[in-house]
Amino acid sequence: MTKLVLRGFGLKAVRFPVAEGEAIVSNSPISFLGNVDPETGVIQNHPLEGKSIAGRVFVFPTGVGSTVGTYVIINLAEKGLAPKAIIQRKADTVTLIGAVVAGIPLIHRVTPDPVESIRTGDWVRVDSSKGLIEVERNKGGWESG
């Protein structure tokens, strides 16, 4: 098992800044309204169609589309289906406010690029108070990626 450390800028206004879970990584942006089913946390009309973000560490470039996406995140959180943590190349207000209200650790402006260096299935631990991300990969290691 190998480990990679990434550093970025984290959201401090969250009660529990440390979280861990399996990564789900999207190469394309997300509109929470439309791209995520608020009842199930499953992605739709998007290259990751059918995959769930519930209980995962959700890695994606940035948020796009509707400004109502915040309420999709809060709806998921109230059902226990929110992501454990969010990692973005560049944060957007719609996602950030959802994270603030739902208490989801969020990190952005990460080096190296999280969308390139984290893979779906990696085990990811974040500490958003320090902007710290630790990634563990079970299969293949870092050399092959």
Add this chain to the structure above:
Amino acid sequence: MYLTNEEEKALDGEHGEVVSLAMRILCALGDFFEADRLIPVQSAHVSGVSYKTGGEALLTTLRKFSSMKAKALVPTTLNPGGVDLERWREMGVEEEFFEKQKKIISFYTDMGILATCSCTPYEAGNLPARGAHVAFAESSAVAFINSYLGARTNRESGLSALASAITGKTPCYGLHVDGNRRPTVKVKVTASLESPTHYGALGYLIGKNFGDAIPLIQSGRPLPLVEAKHLSSAAAASGAIALYYWGEAPGDSDLEKVEVDGRSLAEVFELFGLSEEPEVIVLGCPHYSIHEMRKVAEMVEGRWVKTPLWIFTSRQVRHLGEQLGLVQKIEQAGGKVFCDTCPIVAPLKGFRNLLTDSAKAAHYAPSMNKMESALLSTDGCVRVALRGVQ
């Protein structure tokens, strides 16, 4: 982020519990994006109104704000909800949905927010001037007022716009700062822009390819109001465009240049398509202006639509359309003119697919309405409505 003594007191609850909650949201936002301070806003526009898109989380959030006696400190308008508040039965909406929708709107009204229920607040009196700092949610209105009016707002979440309405403040970062408003890419349009829908298709392409860039778009053509609405709404739906320039912009030298030709614009139309004949024709995303309504009224006058034709607009424009006899012409031809809601946030019951003149509506239909969608100019849409299923 630096806070004045007065703002510190507000954060600590001296101006009440709800102001403190709103300040906490704005401070989280400002600290995260490294704003240096809070600045006053002249007005706000709040999204998060339809029960369909906001769900129980929206009701819970608003109940909380309402129980703490939240009041808007600056003039604030509201986005569309999920139904026409007068003609909801004609939309096939169930009573339970209607009751929840009414409750949501009454929470906002209790806060002193004007229930304009439109995505075009700038056509209903919330018209910020060049340089004015405001807090707008509704992605299409954000792009419109930054680009067309020269006002200043970030792409606010429905909830951060509400926090700004309550405090009269927003964190000073992003598009509130001069240096962040320069264009970042130049888009040279050689495609012919034949209709407002083509401007929508252009916006769709720009949003898809450039995400949250600030494009300078050069086409050699003017940008009238209706065309600007279509361009703004589509660019903010497929991407996160909050500001664009049309024709010229400050500091536009040395920009990466991209060309949009007729072929690439045609490809946007080809992204959408129906496997069967259209079951409903949906116009008015963003909410129709009076000019668009007149055009449709003239096309259908004295005729009969064979496919349902639903037009969405603000209550204000509907009233004007009634006074000018336009709504009557459309409805005598079998069309319907709804307000307070829109094709994306209404449940749209009873149809399996839709045809629209709006790139934004076509984009959201598969996910928000579980419907296939096709994109055609307004002329094309109305001709199909009059022709009916072959």
